[in-house]
Structures are given as structure tokens and as C-alpha cells.
Amino acid sequence: DQQVKQNSPSLSVQEGRISILNCDYTNSMFDYFLWYKKYPAEGPTFLISISSIKDKNEDGRFTVFLNKSAKHLSLHIVPSQPGDSAVYFCAARINNNDMRFGAGTRLTVKP
């Protein structure tokens, strides 16, 4: 069962512009959400997380927004850089149990 969905398999943006990656979930019990970035042949690298009691968390160029009523979260990258090109996974947990991952979105930032 796909409890976490990333409906856009790919996204292409110009360097310097904003990248917005979206994620939807179905289980309202999720209480912690994370974004990971993955390069080929490497493990996922943690980017940023947000607790369900918040609606925004910011870390440098990365901001995650959570809309609990819509069961939707998004990752904003501003400004986008070519080095940001990777596959981005969103993940969700309930009470620190196993993480459920979305299928990933491949971001390409063009110079």
C-alpha cells in the first residue's frame, strides 16, 4: 500500500530558480516527515525533517512545508543549484516506527 506518494517522477528547473518537490500521504497517524536526497550508487542523505506539530521548517536553502489537513508536504529549494540534481525521497514515520518512502522525484537543475 502506497501510504506516501510522490506523483512527479521528475522535475527540471533552471539554476537560481525555485524547486518545489511535492509529497502526499494517506495515513493521518504519521507524526514525523523527512526528506532525503540520493545520488546514484550512494545511500540516501538526510536533508530536512518536520514534526507533525509544525507547519514549516527551514534550513538554509531548504524549507519543508506541512499541510496536515491536505496530507501534503513540500520541499522548496531556493535558489536551486546544479549540485542539487539528484533523486529526492520523502518519508514518513509513526511513533518512530519504520519509515515509509515515496517513489522519489528526480530533480535536474540546469545551468
Next chain:
Amino acid sequence: KAGVTQTPRYLIKTRGQQVTLSCSPISGHRSVSWYQQTPGQGLQFLFEYFSETQRNKGNFPGRFSGRQFSNSRSEMNVSTLELGDSALYLCASSLEGRGQQETQYFGPGTRLLVL
């Protein structure tokens, strides 16, 4: 502080064989989780170990098993390999895994190819 390490990085096996993968968590981390990543299924949870006990298990057949040692290092075993077991196997560690919201940190993975 060293990150999560996994060995081997690459492995080629034939159908019917068995394989053992190893994971060393970040120092001080006691929870170790295993994930399988395939192009078709994405990242899927296999199991989690804490204090040498399997605490959580995903929806995988009994051919997939694991264990954790007293130093928190973990091994994953797959018996009677099938072609569909070809995947990237990822290990992730966190401090406790329960009671507070924690981030899991991933190792580089072991790429398994079953011929």
C-alpha cells in the same frame, strides 16, 4: 564521527545461493533498520533491530532474516536467492528508534546482483 558503513559494496551471486550483508551503525546508535531499493518498488522496509532484538518487520518472505550483535552491528541474510532479489540493500541507524522523533542515517548500500 564515522557514518554508517556497509560491506560489501557490491556482490554477485547465482540463484539458490545465500548471502550475508553487514552493517556497522554510527557510533552510539542502537537501532539498525534494513531497506531494499529496487527500480520498480522503491525503498521498502525489511526489518529493524534494537538491542539485539528484531523490533519491527516489513512484508518480506522468511528468506530474509537478520540479526544484531551486542556492539549494535547488524547482518542481513537472504537464503535461496531469486533473480528478483537483485537490489540495493540499505542499512540505516538511529539512536534509539523509539520515544522521540529521530532521523535515520543511511549507509552507502550493498548492490546485490543475482544471476
